[in-house]
Amino acid sequence: MQNTTSSMQDTVALSIDGSHLLERLIELGSIGRNEAGSLTRLAGSDQDKQGRDRLVSWLQDAELTVSVDVVGNIFGTWEADAQRRPLMVGSHIDTVIDAGIYDGCYGVLSGLAAVEALKLLGYVPLRPIVIAAFTNEEGVRYQPDMLGSLAFVGGLDLSTALGAAGTDGTVLGNELIRIGYKGSQALGAVRPAAYLELHIEQGPVLEAEDFSIGAVEVVQGISWQKIVIDGVANHAGTTPISHRHDAGYAAARIVSFLREYAFHAKKPSVATVGTMQFEPGAINIIPAKVTFTVDLRDPDEIRLRDFEFALDRFIQKIAAEEQVTIKAERLARFDPVSFDQTVVSVIEAAAAKREKSCRRMTSGAGHDAQMLARICPAAMIFVPSRNGISHNPLEFTEPEQLIAGANVLLDSMLSLLR
Numbered sequence: 001m002q003n004t005t006s007s008m009q010d011t012v013a014l015s016i017d018g019s020h021l022l023e024r025l026i027e028l029g030s031i032g033r034n035e036a037g038s039l040t041r042l043a044g045s046d047q048d049k050q051g052r053d054r055l056v057s058w059l060q061d062a063e064l065t066v067s068v069d070v071v072g073n074i075f076g077t078w079e080a081d082a083q084r085r086p087l088m089v090g091s092h093i094d095t096v097i098d099a100g101i102y103d104g105c106y107g108v109l110s111g112l113a114a115v116e117a118l119k120l121l122g123y124v125p126l127r128p129i130v131i132a133a134f135t136n137e138e139g140v141r142y143q144p145d146m147l148g149s150l151a152f153v154g155g156l157d158l159s160t161a162l163g164a165a166g167t168d169g170t171v172l173g174n175e176l177i178r179i180g181y182k183g184s185q186a187l188g189a190v191r192p193a194a195y196l197e198l199h200i201e202q203g204p205v206l207e208a209e210d211f212s213i214g215a216v217e218v219v220q221g222i223s224w225q226k227i228v229i230d231g232v233a234n235h236a237g238t239t240p241i242s243h244r245h246d247a248g249y250a251a252a253r254i255v256s257f258l259r260e261y262a263f264h265a266k267k268p269s270v271a272t273v274g275t276m277q278f279e280p281g282a283i284n285i286i287p288a289k290v291t292f293t294v295d296l297r298d299p300d301e302i303r304l305r306d307f308e309f310a311l312d313r314f315i316q317k318i319a320a321e322e323q324v325t326i327k328a329e330r331l332a333r334f335d336p337v338s339f340d341q342t343v344v345s346v347i348e349a350a351a352a353k354r355e356k357s358c359r360r361m362t363s364g365a366g367h368d369a370q371m372l373a374r375i376c377p378a379a380m381i382f383v384p385s386r387n388g389i390s391h392n393p394l395e396f397t398e399p400e401q402l403i404a405g406a407n408v409l410l411d412s413m414l415s416l417l418r
């Protein structure tokens, strides 16, 4: 796509303002910290509002048109020929509990930095460019995860999205109203021509193999369930083992089954029990009820289904052995997603142009891009995570790696805009 300053782009080594990006990452990462200093900005929370407000002010400073849709997705649009579908660049700014500062925020702020770099150069886009921050990508307080982008692409109806029940008894729609982010823009009012998402890898691959950039071609499948085990409360001292209906024991058996199955299934199947509550929860009462979550992932849909089936069979076995009742409720289920090969190649070419080593890879984490891929060509750019750590305050990526990734995003955007 030619434009008034395309020749300039070819000659001037276009780059984002790296120090400004790093400053904003740190500033946004300072919003939502408790007195102990840990960072949590769960979707729809006061902390989420503070982060959203800060992002909106940055989008406005960049003279983008800010809009919010009915599930709270935030869009900053660089207006151009409205007859042409926009290029969308996005991610999320909600976080997990006790989070790092890069997950999601890095992609949104790098998209903004790329737009600012283009504006500074006098670039005149012939199609709109939209920076997006999607609601509740993490899925910690409300399920499913990627809820905002899923609703945006038409994968979740509005009432179900707004009616999502929080782990804390709240309802997403009410919280969005409370924090002032239940917008008026209809779902899917923006139909992107293509979507790019820059994100930290959150895993060990790029660092272990010494690559600067990941050109992501697949996001693995995700299966989230809530398991409720009902046993019988009884006295910890007087109840013979043979007389027990111990919900805690049954839960422990399921947790170890998941690890053994995933371990013997060989990589890349993974399983995680991240939350577990005991009731009534006393040292000397055999647990009457245990509620916990199961997160299964695999890039192969058949293997993921096999895992779900094996878990279901094991649950039935344990329920019969311990004489407890076990119910499973689906919280989220997304098949593996393959990204658009043209967009993946654009990312590889952009990395090569910057002389950054790049490898194609699968994402172990879920991302908004896997939802956008349902409605337009989409792909992701990864940068390394130190020690492969994420969803942890130790999450870290070297500044020069962050800046390299943002410049590859900028070049990929320009290629797609052409």
Ligand code: HGY
Pocket: 137, 138, 139, 145, 146, 364, 365, 366, 367
């Ligand atoms: O769970 C995930 O993969 C993402 O961080 N929401």
Ligand code: MN
Pocket: 092, 103, 104, 137, 199, 366, 367
């Ligand atoms: Mn993320």
Ligand code: MN
Pocket: 096, 103, 138, 365, 391
């Ligand atoms: Mn995350």
